[in-house]
Amino acid sequence: MTSSKDIHAAAYPAIALDPSERLRFMNCHSVTRADTCISCGMCESLCPYGVHRRVEGHAKILPPDDRKCIGPSCSVNYFFCVANCPTKSLSVGPSDNSRSLGDPRWPADVVLATWRMAETGKPMSLDDPANCGLSGGGFDELRFVLPSKKTRYDPEDISVSVDLNRRGTGEKITLPVPFYGGGMSFGSISVHTMLARLKAAKTWGTFICTGEGGYPALLVPFKDNIVLQIATGLFGVREETIQRSRIIEFKYAQGAKPGLGGHLLGDKNTPDVARMREAVPYTSLFSPFPFHSVYSVEDHKKHLDWIESVNPKAILSAKVSTPTDEDMVAVGSYYAGAHIVHLDGGYGGTGAAPEIAKKNIAMPIEYAIPKVHRFLEVEGIRDEITLIASGGIRTAMDVAKAIALGADGVVIGTSELVALGCVRCGNCESGRGCPRGIATTDPELERLNPPDWGAERLDNLYTAWRLQWCELLARLGMEDISELSGRTDLLRYRDRPAKEVGR
Secondary structure (H helix, E strand, C coil), X not given: CCCHHHCCXXXXXXXXXXXXXXXXXXXXXXXXXXXXXXXXXXXHHHCCCCCCCCCCCCCCCCCCCHHHCCHHHHHHCCCCHHHHXXXXXXXXXXXXXXXXXXXXXXXXXXXXXXXXXXXXXXXCCCCCHHHCCCCCCHHHHEEECCCCCCCCCCHHHCECCEECCCCCCCCCCEECCCEEECCCCECCECHHHHHHHHHHHXXXXXXXXXXXXXXXXXXXXXXXXXXXXXXXXXXXXXHHHHHHCXXXXXXXXXXXXXXXXXXXXXXXXXXXXXXXXXXXXXXXXXXXXXXXXXXXHHHHHHHHHHHHHHCCCCEEEEXXXXXCCHHXXXXXXXXXXXXXXXXXXXXXXXXXXXXXXXXXXXXXXXXXXXXXHXXXXXXXXXXXXXXXXXXXXXXXXXXXXXXXXXXXXXXXXXXXXXXXXXXXXXXXXXXXXXXXXXXXXXXXXXXXXXXXXXXXXXXXXXXXXXXXHHHHHHHCCCCEHHHHCCCHXXXXXXXXXXXXXXX
């Protein structure tokens, strides 16, 4: 397992992954050989990736090994098999596997690149196509303006840390990386998934949020790395869990389903989950929307005062969605006493979130960040609040773009699940629906993801991401990621400056 202490430029250079190596997990491209093939061997002699092969003693060449093919992009090469075949018997196109894996926001290339980084700890190059999806909008259309000349640097000389508390109350906490893990409830994901995330968070000195499902006893050994979430259902919220938590988050709304509250279908509400939530097993559980005790900034302050009276050292976070007035909500949270304003945009959440809500209600996070950032500056309180963003942040470059738009750091979730093998099938709401044993409460399926194995993959993903940030900052002439915050001048949205985004 790689460790943040062992990161050195020489050991883990920021390199472009060889396409054939990155895509070896499955065949993203389909190579078809027609019956007109005369087995001349031209394709075998030309292809450097080993797609075509002839076995000694066999008259005909073997079927193509699709997993090694880099696809239509090879057409620019002199050794492109399709163009060089004397009988025009070869053709290359997307495979059925590629068509079925992922979605426009998480296309096959992004999923596979995440798997590869989780396995090796090696980063992608900053211009690798797998840094972006195919959604046609949002972070996929934002690009950094980078100097063409690369500079030599040592990752140890570059800081990517973030201060979570800029106010005079509560514990001072600095994250060594600009992210922590988002809320995934006990019951929504497997116990093994929870433990894998926490083990990796402990290694890196960051945090994982409990979600609204309560604080199971098995998490107590990781109490120093846990964000306790309090949602409208108040599932599992107890005085002892408040007292042992260093960060406490009130979830007022979730970007993937604002106005709908939380939900856990009966299939996943096992006896253990029901005991934690003080509910009846195998019944569907719903958190109301909103907190019916909060209708003003004064009510909001009473919530935070309650926590401060139980745990004076806790850092207080307000998680809100992004409808239209998130800038006013952020200011209200500041005056209520929050240390962190957590903006959760659309496109977040797991496959259990309704698609109609994700696509039609909350504002995309890339619009909300600069809007809130600028408003806090105008109010003169930007330096006193930590602005955290989430909702559709998938890659290291997405994290950097969110910070350049005005955030201090981010919350991630789905990218961690993809690192553990998620194929984006969207069956998260079903107890036995997850084919990888990630979002499940089934004791047999969860064994597909041993906690130590999962923690190693997440540790490697974080290593690769950190190296990408270090290369980006070095290319931009920066030594601290805080220098990147609010630098919209370094971004372009399609052909327009990114500073126009959100105006």
